[in-house]
Amino acid sequence: xxxxxxxxxxxxxxxxxxxxxxxxxxxxxxxxxxxxxxxxxxxxxxxxxxxxxxxxxxxxxxxxxxxxxxxxxxxxxxxxxxxxxxxxxxxxxxxxxxxxxxxxxxxxxxxxxxxxxxxxxxxxxxxxxxxxxxxxxxxxxxxxxxxxxxxxxx
Numbered sequence: 001x002x003x004x005x006x007x008x009x010x011x012x013x014x015x016x017x018x019x020x021x022x023x024x025x026x027x028x029x030x031x032x033x034x035x036x037x038x039x040x041x042x043x044x045x046x047x048x049x050x051x052x053x054x055x056x057x058x059x060x061x062x063x064x065x066x067x068x069x070x071x072x073x074x075x076x077x078x079x080x081x082x083x084x085x086x087x088x089x090x091x092x093x094x095x096x097x098x099x100x101x102x103x104x105x106x107x108x109x110x111x112x113x114x115x116x117x118x119x120x121x122x123x124x125x126x127x128x129x130x131x132x133x134x135x136x137x138x139x140x141x142x143x144x145x146x147x148x149x150x151x152x153x154x
Contacts, residue, residue, distance in 0.1 A: 045081045047105035069118070077115045082106035083127060085114060087134075092152055096139040099152055103132040121145065 034053050036046060078085045087101035098119075104110050104127040112133075114123040120141045125133055136146045 041106065043082070043106040043108075048081055048084055051084065073117060075116065075118055076100070077117075078102060079113045080110055082108060083110050083112040083114075091136055094136070094138070098137050098139075099134060099148075100137055101132065101134045101150075102127070104128070104130055 032053055034049065036042075036049055038045070076085050076088060082105045083102055084105055085100060085102045087099060089099050091097040091099050100114060100116070100123065102112060102114060102125075104112075107129045109129060110127045112123075112125045112127050114125075114135075115121075116123070116137070119137065119139070121137055123135055123137070123145050125135075125147070127133060132150070134148050134150055134152065136148045136152065138145070
């Protein structure tokens with residue numbers, strides 16, 4: 001899992017025994033891994049499962065309080081499984097809009113459906129194999145969702 005070179009230089013230099021070198025990656029190392037059995041192509045869910053393993057959810061404990069939102073909910077959900085939402089952020093030029101970026105992970109075309117229940121939005125898009133798409137989502141649900149580029153220019 002790890003290697004400990006003397007330094008991050010890849011010449012064929014061989015250190016002399018008398019050289020005082022500090023080695024990389026020394027000390028206690030921790031990591032997580034998971035076995036992912038699959039009946040179909042391995043690419044179908046691997047990227048999504050890896051993201052779930054590496055980006056553990058943040059738990060915030062709270063008590064009851066009045067409010068209009070249900071006790072449980074989801075900010076975003078994407079289908080099919082080979083579509084991953086990688087970005088949800090405020091738009092650069094419009095404070096009343098957000099940007100949603102997604103990509104296809106299995107090397108297969110996908111008819112994506114991205115649900116954003118809290119905003120009352122449903123984004124439908126066709127993604128080519130490995131394609132990245134970015135959407136500008138206005139806060140006003142009467143305004144349409146627009147596909148934009150990675151720089152968020154229309």
